[in-house]
Amino acid sequence: MINIQNVSRRSFLKSFGLASGGLVLACSQPTKSLAKELLIDAKIFQPNLFIQIKSNGDLILLAARSEMGQGVRTSLTSVIADEMEADWNRVTIQQATGDIKFGNQNTDGSRSIRTFIDPMRKMGATAKAMLITAAAKMWKVPESECQAENHVVLHPSSGKKLAYGDLVAKAALLDVPENVTLKNPKDFKYIGKTLPSVDVLDYVTGKAKFGIDIRLPQMKFAAIARCPVTFGTVKSFKSDKAMAIPGVLQVFEIPKIDRPFGPLGGVAVVATNTWAAFKGKEALEIEWNFGANKNYNSDAYMKTITEHSLQDAVVVFNQGNVSNAFAKADKLIEATYQLPHLTHAPMEVPNATAHFKGTSCEVFAPVQDPQTTRTEVAVYLGLKEEQVTVNITFLGGGFGRKSKPDFVVEAAMISKIINGAVQVVWTREDDIQHSYYHSVSSQYLKGCINLNGQVTGWLQRSTFPSIASTFVKGKDYGMSGEFDMGLINTPYKIDNFRCENGQANAQVRIGWLRSVSNIYHAFSRNVFTDELAAAAKIDPLKFYLNLIGDDRVIPSNSDFKIDTKRLKNVLNIAAKNAGWGKPLPKGHGLGLAVHYSFYTYVASVIEVSVIEGKLKVLNIYTALDCGRVVNRDTVLSQFQGAAVFGLSLSFYGKITAKNGAIEQHNFDDYRMVRMPEVPHINIEIVESTETATGVGEPGVPVIAPALINAIYQATGKRYRSLPLSDFDLV
């Protein structure tokens, strides 16, 4: 249940970072299933969403989600402001510190809106109702004669009106009404509309404070040299050359911490400025114990996991009998798809500022998961969690990298050693070479079609080092969360369907990257579908629609189930917008892909030309259904950005290792798409009143397969691995 309380007079407000005064409403977690997802006991009133209306009328929202470009601070605020008829210009946002008392703050999984929209609406409606009650009491008129509008309560028949700020003192004394009426969606002023970002002015004037912009009095700067091979350690080092660099103050070894988000260890250089620390790091002479991963070579590794994909593996899903279907098949098709490691490369490198003060530690950092950050810092320093304060700055991009707080623990370590405030800054090379990488993967698919072009059997073997290996050493099979991302939850109607998972032993740190396992599963499923369509000599769009089959909701254990009607709808819209079937010039092609992830339905059709061996992406048409839209412009932004993210990984994304060391360094050899390469991008959002679902990640997985399928249409050539720079296409 959504439980809302009036906590205006509660003494604990200060501990939540709110000044006393005015009307303060707190809300505990929403529903049982969401409570389960957010790891909170729904029976206990644990307030974790707060709004405060001050006597000057200012509305303050305490934001417990990290802002990394997905616009969450704006979206959540707009929901409350809409329901409470607030003036958008009176809303300010205060970022909550990392603390379990705010409920789950882990900003990942594209889930902020889908988990918070309902409680936020009810909070807003409750505040409005209380302000109306307060006004009605003051005027001695029935509440039903009063209405709220743009930060004011009105009594139209007498013409009386009072601003919200003038009503909060009285409202703060009221009980929370048991039932409040939510607005009719047709009356929404902000929800579903385009609203400017609450932070845009600070972004464009350089005033927004990212982690790297934090400055504390007497603060030092630090850089760390880490072993080129993952989990290698320092054998010995010489620091004289580093110490000779003006500005370098101290050089010392820091240990490797054997925890999932523990620092890799290495040699730290502390200096009076970032550049001196970087230069000092370069001047270090270090001998390393490379350790167990020193033989990691990505070419050989790809061969190994591909062998595992070609053999019988662990069955993770089965229906019907694939072997029988293959035995009776009219046509068998097989293919293997290989995708490399990727890394996030957010524009703001990992960095953190820490100030250890003996019995407490204050941290400022761009983190997606501030509570885990707090725990890891506390465990390392031997402090209680309440002795650690984690202040969340803006994140200059996250994409999953900043949900791992290893870099914050580094800052805490160094701060303790130097007994003062320090900012640890990674170089871009550090970021590219010591990440938690998106899994390299090999997918083997085998399918059969009958004479009518119907798919009668589908076998998929997915082999990739699992994210689980980051948490459990030696875990060399995948976990259900990874299979749920586009492997076992097929929207296709196939009687004989089997998924297997091959062994893969991780030799670098593996982690989440925007869209996670959906990237390789959507890639292989969609390209293989296109290969089957080609084998059946059926138009791909028609083939997909047949394969998805009749309108139905596919059973699943989660709250959200794939609704094939919605899936086909986005596919049809993207195809229509792209002019699917239109005559194309020679060397041009249209390709499509469709995928359901983070509960959102997405299809993209991409138009390319390949002239004299060079690829040009001309148009991307994406259609999506994310249920109710909160901020229309944010959804557009996220899907425009996802298309570019998908192009970058398709064109250039490739992390390789030789003798355990990552071979890429910076944006010259781990390239990103730049402005001239970006095509026209058309996004259509399906109007819907269904539950709001994720938008940050689901736009990515469809891009690469749609591109491969378009290149096939343009050239007749099938590419089964990425990036395309390997084939000199870009």
Add this chain to the structure above:
Amino acid sequence: MELNINNKIVTVDAPPDMPLLWVIRDLIGLTGTKFGCGKALCGACTVWLNGMPIRSCSTPVSLAVGKNITTIESLDPILEHLQKAWQELNVPQCGYCQPGQLMSAAALLKENSNPNDEEINNAMSGNICRCGTYLRIKQAIHLAATYQTENP
């Protein structure tokens, strides 16, 4: 050494080979100019030297002595047109690369008050945006060009 930054004279104690970026951020304390790569590959650190866009991460401070350094914190009329257009079109996502994007865009508009798409692509190809806001940046440059025409 003495530097002229945003029309103010400041004195800093820096080695001559220290990149201008770190002088601006760590010694002068203006943090709007960003570190992205350290190798002049991403454009996040773009500032102007005598009105010309440069990558401050790879420019020694000694080259800036006696010249006018302009950063995102300055109040330049062309920059203001762009900042307005950026807000109007809600360009930023994470916002981190945007100061560098704006400095590159403003340098373009100084030279060419009404650039076409190709000219914008050329001028902006040194600036990476990992969030992928490129199309909005392009649109905002066109919009700012109209502001500039209306209100030069």
